[in-house]
Amino acid sequence: MEKVRVVLYGVGAVGSSIAKFLLQKEGVEIVGAIDIAEEKVGKDLGEVLGTGEQLGIVVSNNPDAVFSKVKANLMVHATASFLKQVYPQIAKALEHEVNVVSTCEELAYPYAAEPELARKLDELAKENGVTVLGTGINPGFLMDTLVITLTSVCQNVERIKVTRILNAAMRRVPFQEKIGAGLLIKEFRERVEKRTITGHVGLEQSMSMIADALGWKMDWIEIDPVEPVIAKVRVEGEVIKVGLGQVAGLKQSARGMKEGKEVIALNFQAYMGAEEEYDSITIEGVPSIHMKIVPCVHGDIGTVAMIVNSIPKVINARPGLVTMKDLPIPSAVLKDVRVHIAMKTG
């Protein structure tokens, strides 16, 4: 079987890590790279990744040129979180008959915030005989796919509560900046206002995916405004220092109501100095289930893995827009991607 030919769309922090992970796998080759960042366009991908070797792939800012030149099977997409913004990027790949796996948070369950764009993507993918999936660690797994999977051993489910707490001091600096660590409370609120701090994108998507999987018709879903977590102790990161009373990070919650009762509660917290990092899922039902992953799954490592591990699932899937709840249970690709492909790439 031929190797799976991948085009990267977005070689930022996550896209670069995905590229490096793909280079370690068998049965897959990177055949193109697209980005708009000035410091990357025109450079060899190896240089952009800092691997110390030339890969013979020049990063281009012209998607049409890339897709016309290389015959790709799949695009790994990692540029932005909102579907309105990335729709043209994803549509471009579908028009060129290329499957898509994307980190775009809203694409993880686009029926929630963007039903019309979801319909258009589904139609376009079907017309071109390819599949499109949004996934990652969260949304994509911890607050939705894993929760849905756990309910499979329940005879009844009354209520679900999911909490993810991560210590941002252990994460990369751009992530610490993204959550407002080191800011004064006033500065944090100004950035929320200007939408340069967006909070956690994905709560609405995760909640809607769980509700649909359980056949729950929600009265309403409420996403709380993002709030700062105020430092109770000084935290010294390598670059960012958080003083007492300054912003250590952020927290955001969401709740879903059904027949007047809160049936789903999601709680996300990311801040420097969190004493315990964990992912916990509590299902009240028959039986009740409590699961706690300590420390919480590392966001970047988990996202990179989930994107690459989803490649064969997407190639095997029916054409159209799919979500994690439509695919076979997720699993790791340990070596050769082709082992998991049902004879589709030639």
Ligand SMILES: NC(=O)c1ccc[n+]([C@@H]2O[C@H](COP(=O)([O-])OP(=O)(O)OC[C@H]3O[C@@H](n4cnc5c(N)ncnc54)[C@H](OP(=O)(O)O)[C@@H]3O)[C@@H](O)[C@H]2O)c1
């Ligand atoms: N679902 C999940 O669990 C999950 C997990 C991790 C990340 N994500 C999401 O994945 C996305 C990527 O994350 P990241 O940390 O890698 O972000 P990043 O470091 O900002 O990288 C994004 C890259 O894409 C480029 N880009 C932006 N718009 C583009 C366009 N129109 N065409 C081509 N390239 C474009 C950026 O260039 P510029 O720098 O010039 O803008 C940058 O090089 C984010 O939205 C993030 O929230 C999701």
